[in-house]
Amino acid sequence: MKQQFIERGYRIVEYEQEADVYVVNTCTVTNMSDRKSRNILRRAKQINPKSILVVVGCYVQVGKEELEKIDDIDIILGNNEKNEIVDFVEQYENKITEVNNQKEFLDFGTVEYTEKTRAVIKIQDGCDRFCSYCIIPYARGRVRSRKPDSIIKEISTIVKKGIKEVVITGIHVASYGKDFEKNYKLIDLLEDINKIEGLKRIRLSSIEPTIITEEFVERLKKLDKICNHFHLSLQSGCNETLKRMNRRYTIEEFEKVVELLRKAYPEVALTTDIIVGFPGETEEEFSKTYEFLDKIKFYKMHVFKYSKRKGTKAASMPNQIDGNTQEKRSEQLIAMSNRNQKMYNEKYIGREMEVLFEENEEGYSKGHTTNYIMVKVEGKKDLENSIKTVKIEKNVNYELYGNLLM
Ligand code: SF4
Structure with missing residues (x-):
């Protein structure tokens, strides 16, 4: 959207500055959002009472009445109008289309990136899973995959401009290709992206x-650009809770996935999302989750306290968990x-790691390893967008510090 405004002659100002x-762009994943x-x-x-105020995004899709x-608010637009936003602003009219009628991926084509090192590439939209706590399938609609040609074209273009790493993203990336007539899935796409010359990393x-x-x-580990960092959303380590969440795997199946990945990528960093205090989560269920997590030993866990989302099945489930219990469980995880x-x-102290440097800040050059650990090197200023080997000296506040090896 930013790019569309720039192309039509608008100037982007900083957050909270005066604008016309x-x-x-709203998120509706929780009541808090x-x-x-x-x-x-x-x-x-308040900043500029005369401005045109536009609200777009998922909140509109599920809470239009509230916003009205x-x-x-001057203009209310659904997700499907995002690529015409400038026209709407200029015509100053309201229009909402039913997101669930959207059959095709809304393709923005190749956009201009302000980042120099890493670009986020969206490959699909929508989700058909209907996890019982999640509003996204209602807000984003059904799975629509972006055509492979468009993705390859975009990545090839930005790589020529210097981007070294792409992050493949979507609402439910695993469903990529589900809506295509031909059999072309996520792994086929990754194989094609891996062939792009000049691209160094695929995350x-x-x-x-x-x-x-x-x-x-088997197919993934043959791709030399795939980063050994995977974020697997587990949500709970207890089968009964997973069932109520309408997640479609058991902890036993999940453990097998972890084994497969650790065998293929011995140094892999596995991260996850966990929801604590889901309706009906007893002490016993939470203990099962705790034990399972302790066994898996994720590199990092994003812990969320369950929050009721109006319009979802879980919102009306019995035995909602009180805030104190949620807080306690969250702290433990x-x-x-x-x-x-x-x-x-700490196991990397004394070892050598490859770092893609992204920026300079407060006297340090910093960047990430393939397994997404932040590494800082003191005093160097010209490393931006280059991949260098660093000898790791220490670990401070979950960041590694080291010296450059020539
Ligand atoms: S898979 Fe993810 S996006 Fe889809 S319903 Fe479940 S939590 Fe929401």
Whole structure:
């Protein structure tokens, strides 16, 4: 959207500065996100009461009526209007289309990136999974995959401009290709991306474990650009809780996936998302989750306290868990995650690692390893967008510090 405005002669200003048009791209994943969006909308109009205030995104798809009650908003657009946003602003009219009728991926083509090193490439939209706590399938609609040609063209173009790493993302990346007539899945796409000359790294964003089969890993490990960092959303380590969440795997199946990946990538960093305090999560269920996580030893866990999302099945489930219990469980898992991360990082002290340097900050050049550990090198300024070997000296606050090897 930013790019569309730039192409039509608009100038982008910093957040909270005075502007003629404010676009608030909303998330609706929790009730808290809705509240934050409403606050930002109010704030924008306070900064410039004469501005055109546009709200777009997922909140619109599921909470249009609520937003219509906010007088300050001038234009309300659904996700499918994002690629025409400038026209709407210029015509100043409201239009919503039903997201669930959207059959094709809304392709923005090749966009201009402000990042110099890493670019996020969206390959699909929508989700058909309907996990019981999640509003996304209602907000984003069914799975639509982006055509491989468009993805390859975009990556090839940005690689020529200097981008070294791409992060493959989407709402449910594992479903990529499900809506194509021909049999072309995520692994086929990754094989094609891997062939792009000049590209150094391919990182997968969050991925559902069910896609990781023996055949998938066999093909994946032949691709030299794939980063050894996978984010597998587990959500709970207890089969009963997983069932109520409508997740479609058991912890036994998940463990097999972990084994497959650790065998193929011995140094792999596995990260995950966990929801604590899901309705009906007893002490016993939580203990099962705790034990399972302790066994798997993820490099890092993003811990979320379950929050009721209106319009989802879980919102009306009995035995909702109180805030104190959620807080206690969350603290326990965060402490485990911190211990794991420290342990994982420390094994690299004294070793050599390849780092893709991204920026300079406060006297340090910093970048990430393929397994996504932040590494800092003191005093060098000209490393940006280059891959160098660093000898690791110490681990401070989950970041590694080291010296450059020539
Ligand atoms: S798979 Fe992810 S996006 Fe889809 S419903 Fe479940 S949590 Fe939501």
